[in-house]
Amino acid sequence: MSPAEFAAAQWTRATGAGVDPHEYRRVTDGLTSVADWGPAFHRTGHDYLGRAEDAGSSRSAGEYLLMAARWFHLATLAPYPYPDAHRAAGEADHALGRALTVLEPGARRVSGEGFTGWLRGPSDAPGTVVVVPGLDSAKEEFLDLVSALLARGLAVFAMDGPGQGVLAATTTFVPDYERIVGRAVDALGAARVGLVGLSLGGYFAARTAALEPRVAAVATVSGPFRLDWAELPPPVRDIMAQRAGGADAAHAFARDVDLAALAPRISAPLLVVDGGQDVIPGVTNGEPLARLAPHGTYLSVPHGDHLLGNARPDWLPRLSDHIAHALRGTPA
Incomplete structure (x- = not known):
């Protein structure tokens, strides 16, 4: 290239x-x-x-x-x-x-086993939103998303988890990411939590929402429903191997990325955002997740690419409102 x-x-x-x-x-x-x-x-x-x-x-x-x-x-x-x-x-x-x-x-650094990040926003916010990055992203990539959530009066914790951002040098991906989010929520002292996961972080967020009862709202952006290792492009496999601790570990990790059994267990309101131009081979995008979740809504932006950086007005306000309404318990 x-x-x-x-x-x-x-x-x-x-x-x-x-x-x-x-x-x-x-x-x-x-x-x-x-x-x-x-x-x-x-x-x-x-x-x-x-x-x-x-x-x-x-x-x-x-x-x-x-x-x-x-x-x-x-x-x-x-x-x-x-x-x-x-x-x-x-x-x-x-x-x-x-x-x-x-x-x-007033921003506060919060770190613990397997996570680190910054908590921003009012101490009396109606909820705290945890922003979860993906395969090679980090908390520094989604500052505009954080700003949109802060503007709606929410507290936001943008984090790096194992194998992500500043922790990529010393840690590797874990399959049970919900444990990491649970530790972060404990450290934050948050009773009502929203999750926004981007790219592979969408899988982490959906998995956590199915298994962590404190999650009251969730949204995914370009998140995979399932991965097929054999079909993933070599550059994606290479990055996953770097972040997971080797090719064998990455292959095993990819095999576990499947939300079919977990989607029906997501009780929180869920918004799934996909771009119609996001066509990474080996990735099943989020429509099945929205369909199988009890309170799932699917937003497909036809011209959007992966992470929909070319279509932000088409999804960012709606996602931010979805999380804010769900955390406040008000109609969308």
């Missing part, structure tokens, strides 16, 4: 994560090889750290730090193993923490 092809494939994901589309083009137009992706995005993150140091106000510094976090995270999406990927993930985590210290002094 050429650098132009890879950049085009990542376009809506990157801009959906909140980077400036014109800057994205300037950075990616300068790539002569796909191997240059990680270093170029890493450098751009450092450019934003420099802007934060030179900023004329603490607000501007915080905004530059948030943008640095995005670019550092995107550096980890290099199509081939990037030697500094774990360092970039650590710098994304550090930049996000510095930004929130400036912009939201």
Whole structure:
């Protein structure tokens, strides 16, 4: 794959994560090889750290730090193993923490066995939403989703779990992700919880909603209902092997990704969001999940791609309202 092809494939994901589309083009137009992706995005993150140091106000510094976090995270999406990927993930985590210290002094770092993240929002919120990332995503990728939930008066805990984000350097995926969310909910002291899972995080969120009784609302975005290892594209298998601790572990993990038996046990209101242009081989998308869940609703956006970064107005407000109404116990 050429650098132009890879950049085009990542376009809506990157801009959906909140980077400036014109800057994205300037950075990616300068790539002569796909191997240059990680270093170029890493450098751009450092450019934003420099802007934060030179900023004329603490607000501007915080905004530059948030943008640095995005670019550092995107550096980890290099199509081939990037030697500094774990360092970039650590710098994304550090930049996000510095930004929130400036912009939201009330934000609180919460960590425990197998998870870490930031709790944001009012202490008297009607519920706390846990945002669950996926295969190679992290808490720094979904800042706009977090902002939409915060704007509706909810508290939000955006997390990295085993094998994700800053924890990818020291941990690997676990099949029973509901245990991780349960520990996070214990640490948060939340009585009423919503879940939003994105990509593979959609599977984690749906599984948790079936098995964790404190979940009162759930939504998935581009989440798999089932995986077929033999049909998954080699790059997806390679990433899964990196995050799961080897090819055999990844194969076993993929075999467990099947919501057929768990979907009927999801008692919370469920919104399943899919993009009609999301056609990753080996992935069964979410329509069966919505159909089998007792209170499932299916939203398919015909022109949406994976994670629907090209169709945010078509799903983000509706998803945010779904979670807010369900946590408040008010009609949607």
